[in-house]
Amino acid sequence: MEILKVSHLSKTYGSGEAKVEALKDVSFSLEKGEFAAVVGESGSGKSTLLNCIGGLDTPTSGSVWMDGRDLFAMSENKRTVFRRQNIGFVFQSFQLVEELNVEQNIIFPLLLDYQKPDPKRVDEILEVLGLKERRHHLPGQLSGGQQQRVAIGRALIMRPALVLADEPTGNLDSKNSQDVMDLLMKASRHYQQTILMITHNEALTANVDRVLRVRDGVLKDLGGVRA
Secondary structure (H helix, E strand, C coil), X not given: CXXXXXXXXXXXXXXXXXXXXXXXXXXXXXXXXXXXXXXXXXCCCXXXXXXXXXXXXCCCEEEEEECCEEHHHCCXXXXXXXXXXXXXXXXXXXXXXXXXXXXXXXXXXXXXXXXXCCHHHHHHHHHHCCXXXXXXXXXXXXXXXXXXXXXXXXXXXXXXXXXXXXXXXXXXCHHHHHHHHHHHHHHHHHCCCCEEEEECCHHHHCXXXXXXXXXXXXXXXXXXXXX
């Protein structure tokens, strides 16, 4: 089942001599449960790609279809609601609410959408992420790796069509980086969660399903272990 379809996506900034083509006619798709990584050097266009797919930036041309819906055919308000309900984000900087404990941070997207949390679902996510003993801790009482686990739980709680992970290990040491990768892989398999991750660390892509490389705004599919 196709969850994401990116078709002829281009993004240009500026004009004339200041013109920068950040993305050049990018096309690819992801199936349900697929874990793909986008690799590339700084300035290659990978962050622009993730921002366009997540509806945080508007492409110059092309389309992004998610779960059968054209993201940029929606009004800005509808796209904001759709993004909140269908896309989970994991950021390099965690972006947790310091005044909320682990459990409250995880269920926060549900509360924003006026949904009542399912206690069994919350307990399951806490168990999968190894956070049951930390559920009442504040972010300041957690290690960096634990904070990123909370961010992953927050991304999963809405059962999103797609999780976008933006350099999720960028602020972590090598052990915590591998732990976070293992947890993302576990989420992909356990929940059949579709995940698109960008990273500059190609060592972290060893076990993902597909690797996509962006260089000078051009995307190339390098395949993967299940290709």
